[in-house]
Amino acid sequence: MNAPTGKIDAFLSIENLTVEYPLSRKAKVHAVTDFTAHVRRGETLGLVGESGCGKSSAARAVMQLPRPTRGSVRLDGKELTGLKGRELQAARRRFQMIFQDPIASLNPRQTIRDIVAAPLEIAGIGTRAEHAARVAEMLDLVGINPDQAMERRPHEFSGGQCQRISIARALILKPELLVCDEAVSALDVSVQAQVLNLLERLKGEFGLTMLFISHDLAVVKHVSDRVAVMYLGKLCELAPAETIYRHPVHPYTRTLLAAVPEPDPEALRDRVELIPGELPSPVNPPSGCPFRTRCPYATERCAAEVPEIREIAPGHTIACHHPLLN
Amino acid sequence: MADISHSNAASAGAANAGTEVQDKHAAAIALHKRRTRFGLLFWIPLGWLIIVAVAAIGAPFWGLPAPDEIDWAYLQSPPSEAHWLGTDVLGRDLLSRIIWGARVSLTVGFAAPAIGVGAGLILGMAAGYYRGWVDEVVGIAIDSWLAIPGLVVLLLFAVIFGGSLFMVCFSLGLLFIPTAARITRAATLNYAGREFVLAARALGASDFRILSKEVFPNIIWPLIAFILIDIPIAIVIEGSLSFLGLSVKAPTPSWGGIIAEGREHLSTAPWISLYPTLVMFVTVLSFNLVGDAIRRRLADVREGAI
Amino acid sequence: MGETILEVTNQRTAFATGRGLLQAVDGVSFTLERGKILGVVGESGSGKSVLSRSIMRLLPGTAVTGPGSRVVLNGQDLMQMSEGELRRLRGPQMAIVFQDPMTALNPVLTIGKQISEVLTFHLKMGKRDARRKAVELLRAVGLPQPDVRVDQYPHQLSGGMRQRVAIAIAIACEPDLLIADEPTTALDVTVQAEILDLLQRMVRERNMAMVLITHDMGVVAGRCDEVAVMYAGRIVEKAPVTELFRNTAMPYTAALFASIPRVTDPPHRKLDAIEGRPPDLINPPPGCPFAPRCRFAEEACRRTVPELEGTATHQWACIKPLNREVAA
Numbered sequence: 001m002n003a004p005t006g007k008i009d010a011f012l013s014i015e016n017l018t019v020e021y022p023l024s025r026k027a028k029v030h031a032v033t034d035f036t037a038h039v040r041r042g043e044t045l046g047l048v049g050e051s052g053c054g055k056s057s058a059a060r061a062v063m064q065l066p067r068p069t070r071g072s073v074r075l076d077g078k079e080l081t082g083l084k085g086r087e088l089q090a091a092r093r094r095f096q097m098i099f100q101d102p103i104a105s106l107n108p109r110q111t112i113r114d115i116v117a118a119p120l121e122i123a124g125i126g127t128r129a130e131h132a133a134r135v136a137e138m139l140d141l142v143g144i145n146p147d148q149a150m151e152r153r154p155h156e157f158s159g160g161q162c163q164r165i166s167i168a169r170a171l172i173l174k175p176e177l178l179v180c181d182e183a184v185s186a187l188d189v190s191v192q193a194q195v196l197n198l199l200e201r202l203k204g205e206f207g208l209t210m211l212f213i214s215h216d217l218a219v220v221k222h223v224s225d226r227v228a229v230m231y232l233g234k235l236c237e238l239a240p241a242e243t244i245y246r247h248p249v250h251p252y253t254r255t256l257l258a259a260v261p262e263p264d265p266e267a268l269r270d271r272v273e274l275i276p277g278e279l280p281s282p283v284n285p286p287s288g289c290p291f292r293t294r295c296p297y298a299t300e301r302c303a304a305e306v307p308e309i310r311e312i313a314p315g316h317t318i319a320c321h322h323p324l325l326n
Numbered sequence: 327m328a329d330i331s332h333s334n335a336a337s338a339g340a341a342n343a344g345t346e347v348q349d350k351h352a353a354a355i356a357l358h359k360r361r362t363r364f365g366l367l368f369w370i371p372l373g374w375l376i377i378v379a380v381a382a383i384g385a386p387f388w389g390l391p392a393p394d395e396i397d398w399a400y401l402q403s404p405p406s407e408a409h410w411l412g413t414d415v416l417g418r419d420l421l422s423r424i425i426w427g428a429r430v431s432l433t434v435g436f437a438a439p440a441i442g443v444g445a446g447l448i449l450g451m452a453a454g455y456y457r458g459w460v461d462e463v464v465g466i467a468i469d470s471w472l473a474i475p476g477l478v479v480l481l482l483f484a485v486i487f488g489g490s491l492f493m494v495c496f497s498l499g500l501l502f503i504p505t506a507a508r509i510t511r512a513a514t515l516n517y518a519g520r521e522f523v524l525a526a527r528a529l530g531a532s533d534f535r536i537l538s539k540e541v542f543p544n545i546i547w548p549l550i551a552f553i554l555i556d557i558p559i560a561i562v563i564e565g566s567l568s569f570l571g572l573s574v575k576a577p578t579p580s581w582g583g584i585i586a587e588g589r590e591h592l593s594t595a596p597w598i599s600l601y602p603t604l605v606m607f608v609t610v611l612s613f614n615l616v617g618d619a620i621r622r623r624l625a626d627v628r629e630g631a632i
Numbered sequence: 633m634g635e636t637i638l639e640v641t642n643q644r645t646a647f648a649t650g651r652g653l654l655q656a657v658d659g660v661s662f663t664l665e666r667g668k669i670l671g672v673v674g675e676s677g678s679g680k681s682v683l684s685r686s687i688m689r690l691l692p693g694t695a696v697t698g699p700g701s702r703v704v705l706n707g708q709d710l711m712q713m714s715e716g717e718l719r720r721l722r723g724p725q726m727a728i729v730f731q732d733p734m735t736a737l738n739p740v741l742t743i744g745k746q747i748s749e750v751l752t753f754h755l756k757m758g759k760r761d762a763r764r765k766a767v768e769l770l771r772a773v774g775l776p777q778p779d780v781r782v783d784q785y786p787h788q789l790s791g792g793m794r795q796r797v798a799i800a801i802a803i804a805c806e807p808d809l810l811i812a813d814e815p816t817t818a819l820d821v822t823v824q825a826e827i828l829d830l831l832q833r834m835v836r837e838r839n840m841a842m843v844l845i846t847h848d849m850g851v852v853a854g855r856c857d858e859v860a861v862m863y864a865g866r867i868v869e870k871a872p873v874t875e876l877f878r879n880t881a882m883p884y885t886a887a888l889f890a891s892i893p894r895v896t897d898p899p900h901r902k903l904d905a906i907e908g909r910p911p912d913l914i915n916p917p918p919g920c921p922f923a924p925r926c927r928f929a930e931e932a933c934r935r936t937v938p939e940l941e942g943t944a945t946h947q948w949a950c951i952k953p954l955n956r957e958v959a960a
Contacts, residue, residue: 222897267853
């Protein structure tokens with residue numbers, strides 16, 4: 001299954017990533033199946049899909065939290081899935097993560113100083129005084145006044161501020177890859193915009209490569225160079241951000257885009273009418289194409305044959321038997 | 327600065343908000359404060375506990391007769407100048423015996439819950455954090471342990487190992503393990519899935535660091551509340567055991583033991599049983615009152631922090 | 633047409649907290665006519681959800697309603713009513729759909745039972761009739777296989793289906809007023825579109841009035857007749873939906889629009905974020921609550937709280953509205 005995803009000089013290579021959770025002795029949840037994507041250094045890959053599509057599982061598998069059931073994750077050529085113990089701990093400095101819930105991401109019993117200094121302490125770098133200086137520097141960088149914040153605890157801060165503190169903690173070791181799992185989804189629009197701008201700025205300053213996971217298509221488009229759309233654990237479509245929004249080819253991508261409520265009362269809403277029904281269970285995914293049970297264009301072939309991932313234009317790959325190429 | 331802006335806002339046309347609203351609000355805050363403030367029902371019992379603790383710790387230094395010293399001139403005598411609380415049938419000073427007995431009661435009161443919570447903490451954290459087979463093994467062990475009646479355990483220990491203070495603490499401590507382990511496991515489960523724990527794992531933190539630095543500080547409050555409930559329970563159980571002669575051996579005085587000794591002389595020398603009973607009652611009640619007040623405060627702290 | 637269903641006048645709702653009085657809703661007034669949808673948009677802490685509960689009179693015990701607050705539904709003053717009288721109104725005259733359909737439904741009762749309960753209590757229907765009506769309602773809200781689903785429990789349904797059930801319960805007694813409090817926030821986008829379509833259709837078909845509360849400008853854009861923007865417990869701008877989007881007056885509304893990422897934008901465009909954070913409602917700043925974050929604010933803005941003013945259809949609470957000549 002060597003998908004023609006355009007063998008680019010990838011900094012992060014995710015190949016045939018598969019994540020399964022045992023449910024009982026016989027059944028298992030197929031959270032992610034054969035997901036392949038490559039991210040160049042300094043690039044942001046957006047990962048979108050609805051709840052249960054496996055985007056968060058994929059993100060955690062990249063982080064080795066826990067390691068994937070199968071498949072390969074290579075960072076700068078180094079395979080992460082095989083690393084153990086100290087090697088993995090040492091490698092972790094190079095890839096960090098930001099989570100959805102800004103408040104739950106910070107230990108309520110620790111001061112901001114201890115929270116942000118934790119990575120240095122775990123890595124055994126520097127003295128306590130040096131930590132304080134680094135923490136102050138990082139807090140300053142994310143727009144938190146260190147003099148006021150250092151000795152306080154998370155509950156004294158708003159959601160947006162907590163997310164800034166999370167970012168400071170994630171970046172204090174100067175990682176090269178930052179995985180953002182719904183990092184701005186819990187924030188209000190005005191605060192969300194602040195954090196998105198901050199992430200964009202820090203991406204430049206730190207030379208970060210990013211994997212940006214969100215259910216919000218507008219947010220993903222905003223930060224991503226390329227976007228991957230997932231459905232029921234599988235990749236549907238992967239293309240440059242502008243392409244995927246202007247010329248979506250997979251019926252699911254088109255459905256998803258049409259459903260975005262645009263803040264414009266006169267926006268045209270051309271909807272792809274879905275077959276009524278529910279998201280199939282990831283315990284028992286449909287045969288063939290996972291989207292066929294709701295796809296208005298589905299044929300017998302979609303049930304019989306898993307659509308291979310193929311390139312329809314340079315850098316634009318899809319998994320569909322009946323792409324909407326008008 | 328807060329005050330200035332508030333008064334400004336109040337004067338800015340919104341004055342019709344009315345005093346009624348302010349009154350209701352003031353009443354609500356007052357009620358809240360009354361509920362959590364440390365009042366007389368906290369300070370008086372705490373004072374008593376401090377007196378008992380100081381008396382017990384400094385027992386050898388108060389110039390009292392030794393608890394086993396027999397005063398032939400005062401056999402079974404009521405309270406007097408020489409013996410403030412009187413003497414028992416053997417002419418031993420009751421005050422001295424009660425103070426020395428307090429050492430046993432307080433030791434058991436603190437040591438037994440400490441042993442139980444210490445062991446329960448380790449088991450519960452392991453079960454809640456690692457889940458899987460560790461959780462199953464701990465769960466089965468706790469369930470089997472709970473299937474054995476506590477009294478049987480205590481009697482067995484007393485019979486097999488005799489009445490040493492250490493064995494009393496140990497056997498009583500064993501009985502506190504299951505509940506402590508369950509509380510710890512539930513609290514650990516609650517926090518082990520939080521994103522800050524995940525964040526620590528993403529940083530490569532060891533399990534020990536995660537459990538001690540991330541999880542432990544969050545689960546300590548329910549455990550402290552649990553200990554506060556267990557202290558008076560342990561004291562009462564120890565009292566009952568020594569009343570039955572199953573706690574510390576004869577020459578060492580303990581509250582339950584003194585009460586038992588005075589039992590046969592209730593009609594002629596009621597003070598022998600009366601005073602230790604009173605002391606024990608007041609002490610246990612004090613622990614309960616102080617514990618309740620602290621637990622209400624803790625609940626407040628927890629709500630405020632999360 | 634033009635029949636007034638709901639009239640809210642100077643609604644003020646506060647909560648007693650350990651730190652002081654939190655003024656969650658601070659003098660909100662509006663009227664709503666039959667067949668119309670009013671969108672109430674605001675960020676968290678703007679008071680929009682407290683407003684919905686104030687209208688339904690579903691406030692917790694720590695809430696304090698300011699004197700002079702009036703909520704009139706179909707000509708009846710809800711402030712003067714006892715809890716028993718209110719209970720008889722909730723259902724036949726007003727109903728609410730909450731954000732989280734899982735917590736709004738009783739997990740141990742079948743959905744059929746939960747719908748029929750409302751029908752037997754309010755409409756005094758017999759058991760068999762109530763069940764038949766329940767199936768009918770489930771069909772009306774687009775639940776597939778309604779005669780099977782009627783005997784299922786909430787946990788057997790997906791989030792979207794549960795929200796359909798919650799809507800079925802809300803409309804069971806044909807209320808005149810439906811309040812939808814973030815009805816699609818917990819749902820995926822494709823499901824969100826379906827649920828919003830359904831709500832809109834129900835209002836039109838049954839000629840109800842609806843208050844649609846949301847944080848999402850995109851949700852109100854396509855669904856509402858009129859929109860009220862809330863900030864720090866007040867309505868700061870109110871206008872017909874197109875007017876609000878095309879001819880924004882209040883700087884906060886404009887700033888909110890500018891901070892929304894749009895699918896039509898090119899990637900990596902810098903967003904015009906609103907700096908700072910919403911004011912502390914226990915110790916609010918003097919003057920306009922948005923002044924500390926407003927790029928147009930001047931001295932006068934920090935002195936007095938601006939009243940809602942403007943034309944008959946479009947009002948704003950700002951002394952320096954955008955794109956408008958202000959009479960001196």
